[in-house]
Amino acid sequence: SQQGEEDPQALSIQEGENATMNCSYKTSINNLQWYRQNSGRGLVHLILIRSNEREKHSGRLRVTLDTSKKSSSLLITASRAADTASYFCATDGSSNTGKLIFGQGTTLQVKP
Amino acid sequence: ETGVTQTPRHLVMGMTNKKSLKCEQHLGHNAMYWYKQSAKKPLELMFVYNFKEQTENNSVPSRFSPECPNSSHLFLHLHTLQPEDSALYLCASSPRGGGSPLHFGNGTRLTVT
Numbered sequence: 001s002q003q004g005e006e007d008p009q010a011l012s013i014q015e016g017e018n019a020t021m022n023c024s025y026k027t028s029i030n031n032l033q034w035y036r037q038n039s040g041r042g043l044v045h046l047i048l049i050r051s052n053e054r055e056k057h058s059g060r061l062r063v064t065l066d067t068s069k070k071s072s073s074l075l076i077t078a079s080r081a082a083d084t085a086s087y088f089c090a091t092d093g094s095s096n097t098g099k100l101i102f103g104q105g106t107t108l109q110v111k112p
Numbered sequence: 113e114t115g116v117t118q119t120p121r122h123l124v125m126g127m128t129n130k131k132s133l134k135c136e137q138h139l140g141h142n143a144m145y146w147y148k149q150s151a152k153k154p155l156e157l158m159f160v161y162n163f164k165e166q167t168e169n170n171s172v173p174s175r176f177s178p179e180c181p182n183s184s185h186l187f188l189h190l191h192t193l194q195p196e197d198s199a200l201y202l203c204a205s206s207p208r209g210g211g212s213p214l215h216f217g218n219g220t221r222l223t224v225t
Contacts, residue, residue: 030210031211035214040218040221041218041219042118042202043204043214048213088154088155100157100211101157102154103154
């Protein structure tokens with residue numbers, strides 16, 4: 001079974017609205033990361049939150065982490081059409097081998 | 113420009129062919145990775161190299177053979193592939209292993225006929 005699982009699988013919103021994506025994982029972690037992937041391109045790292053952090057901000061992005069529930073959320077505020085992409089969470093499973101495990105992703109469509 | 117360059121961008125090969133995917137990073141990183149991305153499935157980690165040494169082989173079939181001659185270059189040699197191996201193959205690098213953020217290339221779209 002996968003370490004990270006995103007919810008919902010697909011999300012469609014209007015420009016200007018907020019988008020919230022959730023990620024659940026199964027084992028303990030050192031950190032959790034969020035990535036974005038535009039169609040036909042590689043993944044781009046967005047933000048990393050450590051296991052001892054509860055919330056982190058970067059521009060219009062807000063990430064929360066609840067280690068007791070083994071879950072994280074990514075909030076994109078005031079969405080833009082350019083935010084249309086797939087978003088993935090990834091966890092390291094508390095290993096130091098560099099083994100990042102990705103979820104299946106949430107596909108976000110922001111309509112102009 | 114992502115700092116991680118993959119070639120070719122697209123590859124079509126028959127099941128009896130031998131081909132290689134190339135990845136080069138210009139970021140001074142010490143860890144490099146191969147991931148496979150298939151439709152409707154999560155990214156699958158294939159191999160991890162730290163300082164040119166393979167530290168992870170995620171039960172990948174032997175028809176995929178990685179090579180890391182130095183910290184800047186990573187290859188994936190392919191032979192006698194199956195149609196189900198058709199996927200986007202992504203290379204990534206990071207300053208070191210241990211869960212640091214990955215920098216991805218744009219991938220090679222592989223089609224096995």
